Amino acid sequence: MEQDIISDYQQRADTALEQANKYGQLVNKYSLQRLLVFGFLIFSVCMAVVQDDIMIFAFCLLVSIFWFAWLVRQQSKFEQLKQYYTDLKKVNENEIANILHRTNIYDDGTLFNNDKHFYTSDLDIYGNRSLFHLINRSSATPGNHKLAKWLDAPADKQTILQRQDAVKEIAGKNDWKLNLQTLLLFGLKQPADHIKNLVTYLKATVEIKDEKFLTIYSQAAPFIMLALIVASVFYAPARYFTVLVAIANNRLVSSRSKLVERADLIAGKIGAALALYALAFEAIQNETWDTPYNQALAARIKRTDGDSVSTQIRQLSKLIGKLNSRLNLFVSFILNVFFIWDIRHIIAIENWKRRNHQSLEVAFDVIAEFEAIMGLAGLAINNPAYTYPEIVDEEAYTIVAKDIAHPLIDEFKRIENDYELTDTFKVDIITGSNMAGKSTFLRTIGINTVLALCGAPVCAKSMRVSVITIISYMRIKDSLNESTSTFKAELDRLQMLLAAVQTEPKVFFLIDEMLRGTNSVDKYRGSKAVIEQLISKKGVGMVATHDLQIARLEDKYSDYVRNFYFDIQVKNGEMLFDYKIKHGECKTFNASLLLKQIGIDVEDSIE
Known part of the structure; x- marks a missing residue:
């Protein structure tokens, strides 16, 4: 496939x-x-x-x-x-x-990296080879921000389902999708704020001195010149008047040269971009949409009381293109002599800006939204085995997945697992050996949940999930700039987690090896206390740990705590990983074997 x-x-x-x-x-x-x-x-x-x-x-x-x-x-x-x-x-x-x-010519979203966000740093949402980098198809800043907003927080159920339908529809229109991407690709070479500057320019009008006279004369000038040229054929002295009018016309234009140059400095740079945006708007308007979400988006740039956005922007693009003719000195001289060309088109551009007071930000926001949807649709097109999750609306928590895997791992290397949490409140303790797959599994659940709750397909055979708020505790970093030790950073993260459990809707936590920045005794006591507090607050999530004592919490909270593990098999001194999650506690650990492979014999070192 x-x-x-x-x-x-x-x-x-x-x-x-x-x-x-x-x-x-x-x-x-x-x-x-x-x-x-x-x-x-x-x-x-x-x-x-x-x-x-x-x-x-x-x-x-x-x-x-x-x-x-x-x-x-x-x-x-x-x-x-x-x-x-x-x-x-x-x-x-x-x-x-x-x-x-897994490469991409589009932005990787590094700008949106935030170590203090609930989950984006731990789940590789932004940055090189990230989820954002995998799916982004936005050529300009608004589209990047739109997609980042979707990945930063879960949408409500209705919005998710509407986006799913929109993504499915565009995934079925790959010709259209590739065409729109092509029309907008030029945006990758534009300054990051070019749309903002463009909108600002289009909304700002300029007052032109003697505009009424110049408007009338610019319309009459070509007929005057034509009449003088015809007269010159039959009456030789008329040639002198022709020359004088030509000089006067050129002088009239040059007297407004600062105004023209100032307008051309801005407009001249956006003419080609406007023409391409007009084609993009036209592609959206002319397509037949069946889903309410896409219909509503397209309707925002279709006008029933006048020209459509694409027609209006194309008109402006043509005016700017004509003004750009002045860049050729020979052509500019001839056009200004006959048509008062520069002044004629500066006035036309300003009149266009005055007539079109509709909110252009709305129009460009439509493109941004379609780019974000195209990113999710591209994920579906390029990965036909992915599935659209069922979004459930239940009182407790639901995450049920079959053959779920990590979308950022190569198809031929990733391992699929099943997981079930059905309309209940549970804390799952996951024990296992080093490199056995605990952290990857937590990230697999987390990143697919982020995809599911923004309207995208997921890397699984099937998935059912309720609208939840992911909070992760995985890559805890110290900070020299903030004078923060690893342990202090961990405490800050725990404080955020405990507060969020009480204030945020349906928090699902992913904790990987809690309190690494302290000694083993305090680590166990602290981890146990945190988990018990989360249980008392009806917290739900997963805790990955090497500490088998933590698994004993299932004895005390048998109706709330479940034990899972990842193990290894050792054959002839070689470690074999299957990366499959299993019910129960891990009995096999591999730290001593790993140390032995680099020349450290644990038993000998004890002596």
Whole structure:
């Protein structure tokens, strides 16, 4: 199954490469033709001199302008198509690498790392090779923040179920998903705050001095110039008026050069981005959605009282694109002489901004939400064996999983386990040897629960889970900056856990080797006291430990505490791990064997 998915992505990537090469050749063809325009213009100058007739040059100049403009449009269209297929190839190749090597060209979420969060640091939610890095398909900051918000805390049951339906629908539209990813891929190269700056620019209008006069004159200017040119054909002195008006027009534009340059400094950088965002909005609007969640999202950018968001943004993109024509000095001079081009389009851009007062933040938030959903959908597409968990609404706690495994471990290396906690209150004590799988199992339950409660599929054959709040106690770190020892850090974490059990809804804790920063006697006493306090508060969760005495709590709290273990088999001095969880207490430990492998004989050292 995995090979079929990879083959599909590879075929898509190969087809995209062929198309990129095809349009690359067309770009080069039209680039050469643009040189012919200049050759034609030089030829017209020579002919005008030989024939002593400036009208030959004037006519050829008009032909050259329209010819050059057509070539520029064609070349620009083919460049956009070449870039699209180049990006489509990257997107498909990234999916292959994501499946095979767990790599990703999108952000890894390091920005969201927080050692004081309930679980994200312990469960590898953010950072290199993290869960966020595995599933993220957001090309811009808003999408990254949206996905991080979903992973930071469980949603309510209704939202989870709606997201599941939305994810399923997009997982069934892989062509659409890859297309939208491709349209938005440019965002990876943009500054982190480019959307924020873009929205700020679009909402801020500029007052233009003599705007009413300039608006009227900019509309009349091309007709005045055309009339003077026609008059010059029949009445030679009219040529002088033509030249004077041309100079006056150019002077009028240059007198507003600071205004134009200031506007172009901002608008010029976002024109191409707006065109791509317009295509992205259009892709969302034009798709037929069946699930309420996706329908509601798409409805936020569809307008019944006017143009859609995609149409409006495309209009602005075209205006900015036309303003960018000023970057070519020759073309800029001609356009300003005939059309008062720069002023004409600065006014048009400002009028657009005044007319469109709708909240653009909402529109970009829709894209962010779709990117977050696409990340979860990508997980489903690339891992067809994953399943959508059943979200149960019961008074007590439920986590029931069959063949559950860790999604960040390679498919051929991870071990599947079963676990059952059905509508009850329990503390599970998990004992076992070093490296036998205790910590990995805790993380497996934790990370899949995080996936389940954000609306994603999970790495299991089946799973039932209630809406719970995960709190972990696993990777406790000291801090030189905060003058915090390991033991103090552990106490702080325990204090947070005990407080959360009383204040947070349905806390499910994952504790791995409590109180490592103290001696064995205090460690046992303290661990036992903490677990008993959690039991008294009706706390529910798992405690992994090497201390077999902790397992004795099952004798005292037989209706509340359950014992599980991971063990090893030793054959001919070799340790064999099956990484399977079992009921009961561990009887086999391997520290002495591990020490012996590095040259330390425990029995000899006692003497």
